[in-house]
Amino acid sequence: MITGVMVLATVITRFLPFLLFPAGKETPKYILYLGQTLPYATIGLLVVYCLRGLQFLSYPHGLPELISIGAITGLHLWKGNSLLSIGAGTILYMVLIQSVFP
Template identity: 40%
Template sequence: MAGNLRPQARKARRAEAKRNDPPFRYCRYHDARDILYEGGAFSFLFFSRTKPPAFLDYLQRYIPPVVMTILVFASYKDIEFTQTPFGIPAAAAGVLTALLHLWKRNVLVSIAGGTAVYMVLIRVL
């Protein structure tokens, strides 16, 4: 089978196999881990004894709702409201997620509940 591939395809296949070798996966994992660790260490070292700047308080307060809004719009962008089931599963799951979060104030419960309702509704409708 490898003899039938063009040289460029064989080269791409070898490069892909090399990227997925365990040492490379190990390096990618540890790079991400190191970045997260250094980010936490940075904030602890610089802001453990002093009050963080007002700009960081502002970001901490307003970035999460902005990111959540963007994620909501991104999740609803490909729904066809003119074809069956008219976006009912996504809308119902979104409303249930919001209601569960307002009621329980638990992210895990609200996301799991909304996902479960969406999965059931896309199979039933």
């Protein structure tokens, strides 16, 4: 029963935009605005959420997070590939917290 409800919810969320905004009809301006602004707002919210528990006054003073953020930013500016920068930043962070700053 629960699986069926989950499948139905997933199908509805996948097909609803195509039903509300068909290909031949002009997309409303507020939807276009949300499409341009929400990705940046979402990334900002995720960064704040991920860094909410940092304690700068105790060891390691947020260094693994700050080093990883720098690596992610640098890689993204250099290569422009989100998957590469996020993946490499995650791997770097895991290495830092497990071996450099245990």
